[in-house]
Every structure is written in C-alpha cells, then in structure tokens.
Amino acid sequence: MNLLAEALAWLSSPDRLTGSNPLPEALLVHLALTFGSVAIAAIVAVPAGWLIGHTGRGRGIAVALAGAARAIPSFGLILLLVLMLGVLHKTEAAIIAFVLLAIPSILAGAYSGLDAVDRRTIDAARATGMSEWQILWRVEAPLGLPLLVGGIRAAVLQVVATVTLAAYVNLGGLGFDILQGIQLRRFDQVLGGALVVAALALVLDAVFALLQKAAQPPGATQTTPRGDTRAARRTREKEALT
Template sequence: MTLFLEAIAWLLAPEQHEGANAIASRLGEHILYSAIAVAIAAAIAIPIGYAIGHTGRGKQVAVAFSGAARALPSLGLLTLLTLIVGIGQAPVAATVVFVVLGVPSVLAGAYAGIESVDDDVVDAARAMGMTEWQILLRVEAPIGLALLIGGLRSATLQIVSTAVLAAYVGLGGLGTYILRGINLNSYEEMLGGALVIVALALVLDALFSLAEWLAGRSARRRPRNVTSTPVVARTHPQEGTS
C-alpha cells in the first residue's frame, strides 16, 4: 500500500508534468506509436481477412500465420531488427514488431466477421443482382463489423501493452518510466508508469467496447433490410399467374 501511495505521489508531482519528460509527452509518444502500428496492421489484415471470409480460401494459411506471429518473442524480434537496420532506424524496427503483433488479431476479426454472415442473407443479396464486391462491402462487411472491431480492440490492447518496448531502443513512450525505474531502483516510478499504461488500456478498451456494441446493434437490423426486397421480388410472379 505504501508503494502504491508513493506511485500516486510520483504521478502528481509537478516535475512529472513539465519538460520533455512530462507524462503527457510520453503518453503522446506511446499513443502515436500504437496508432501507427494499428493503422498499418489494419491496412494489411482487413483486405486479406475480407478476401478469406468471402471466398472461403486461405483460412488454414491465415490461421497458421497468426499462430506463428503470436509465438514470436517481441523483445527478441525488436532487438534483432534494430541490430539489422541500425539504431538510427529504430522507429522502423519498433513499428514492424508492433505491426506483426497486431496483424493476427485484426486478420482473425476480419475473416470471422465475414464468415459470420448468414448464407441466406448473402443469397438474398445475389438475388437482388448485387455483384460480389457489392455483397462484400454493402452486406457482409457491415454485418461483420462488430467482430472486426473486436479484432481491432484485441490488437490495440496488445500493441499498447507491448509498446513499452519502444523505450528499450530509445524511442520514449511510457516504457521510459519503467526502464528508468529499473535502472535506478525507483519502484514508485515503475509503478507510476505502469498505472498510466493500465489507465490508457482501460480507456481504449471501453471505447472499443462501445463501438463494438453499436456495430452489433446496427448489424442485427441489417439482415431484415437486405432480405425484404428479394422476398417481394419472388412473390410478384406468383401473383401474376394466379
């Protein structure tokens, strides 16, 4: 309890909110690294996941890749890439590591969202004369959006927690406090930095949870809207022949 109170006192100390090492500055760096990695991971994984979910091809390869990527040791990979590209390109190495960490979750969420769409809904869309692209973008993607957001949520939380490693190669972020606390045996600084990371993760988790709930609520309404028109189209010939 004493250590926790010391960590709170460290967080509230005026010197932690001034200068280049201010908590707000480190928090901004942490969010920036995380946001860039999530954006790149999404740009890579969403199109691939949508293609897999829509065509049903390549799922086994995607599952194998996801398992392999999750098994990679983040710190070891960051160290290796930094040595390969050089300290001057450490941001590139760190971004690659974070992207590799985030892609599996986004990929799984993307193709699972498309696969979750009822076959009857897809058949109804085809009966309306929609092309495969229209079915994917106007029917399957909106209905599967909640699962995609779930994948983004998981990827974001993993990247935010792992972005602590950015400090290991001198890139700053909230991991600076943990690394410096270890070097100086400053446990209140270590705990203070960890508390900020936890708070950031909880805020992001709450935002993604809300977005996921809203997307799921919207998706539950969409199938009725999609299937209503084909049903009418099928009943017209019967009415004409009676």
C-alpha cells in the same frame, strides 16, 4: 500500500509535467506508436481477412500464420530488427514489430466477421443481382463489422502494452519511466509508470467496447454459416478477440 502511495505521489508530482520526459508528451508518443502501428496492420490485414472470409479460401493458412505471429517474442523481435536495420532505423524497426503483433487479431476479426454472416443472407443478395463487390461492401462488411472492431480492439490492447518496450531502443513513450525506474531502483516510479499504462489500456478497452457495440447493425443477427456448429462459431469469435 506504502509503495502504492509513493507511486501516486510520484505521479502527482509537478515534475511529471516539466521533467525530462513529461507525462503528456510520453502519452502522445505512446498513442502515436500504438495507433500508427495498428493502422498499418489494418491496411494489410483487413483486405486479406475480407478476401478469406468472402471466398472461404486460405482460412487454414491464415490461422496458422496468425498463431505463429503470436508466438514471436516482441522484445526479441524489436532488438533483432534494430540490429538488422541499424540504429538509424530503430523507429521503423519498432513499428514493424508492433505491426506484426497487431496483424493476427485484426486478420482474425476481419475473416471471422464475414464468415459469420448467414449464408442465406448472401444468397438472397446474390439472387437480387448484386455483384460480388456489392455483396462484400453492402452486406458482408456491415454485418461483419462488430467482429472486425473486436479484432482491432484486441490488437490495440496488445500493442499499447507492448509499446512500453520502445523505451529499450530510446523511442520514449510511457515505458521510459518504467525502464528508468528499474535502472535507478525507484520502484515508486516503476509502479507509477505501470499504473499509467494500465489506466490507458482500460480507457482504450472501454472506448473500443462502445465502438464494437455501436458497430452492430440494428436488428441484424449473425447466424451459423456453412452448416457450422455453435461451438465452431464461438471458436471463430474467440479467435477474433484473442
């Protein structure tokens, strides 16, 4: 309890607003790295996921690549990319690492969302004369949006925690206080920085949970596609959220 009280006292200190790494500035840097990386990952993963979900081709490859990407250690990848690109491009190296971390969840959410749409709905849309492009944009994408938002939600939570590693390559963010506290053996500072990161993750999770709920089309239901079992559908949904 004493350490927690000291951490809260450190957080409430006026130095958090005027010190060498002001908390508002560190928070903005952390959010910029997080959402910038997730946005780039979405530009890559959403079209690829929609293509896989719409055509039903390449799902096995996507699952394998997503699993392999999750197994890559983020800290080692950041250091490797910094060594490969040089210290003058450490920002680009860190962002590439965060993008690679975010892609699997967004990719899974994109193709799982389309794959979960009832095939009868798509057949009905095709029977009315809709083109494949219209089916994708007007039927599959809206119905698959909740799972896509769930995939983005998972990616944001993974990246916002990992962005703390950016401090190891002097990019700032909320990880700076944690790293500095470890070096100075200021455990109140370490805990205080960790609490801020945890609070930020909880806030973002709550926001995206509301967005995911709002993304559900009124009265729309997603039934088991292509003759899959309920267990298979639950597996796909878990892939989108992990």
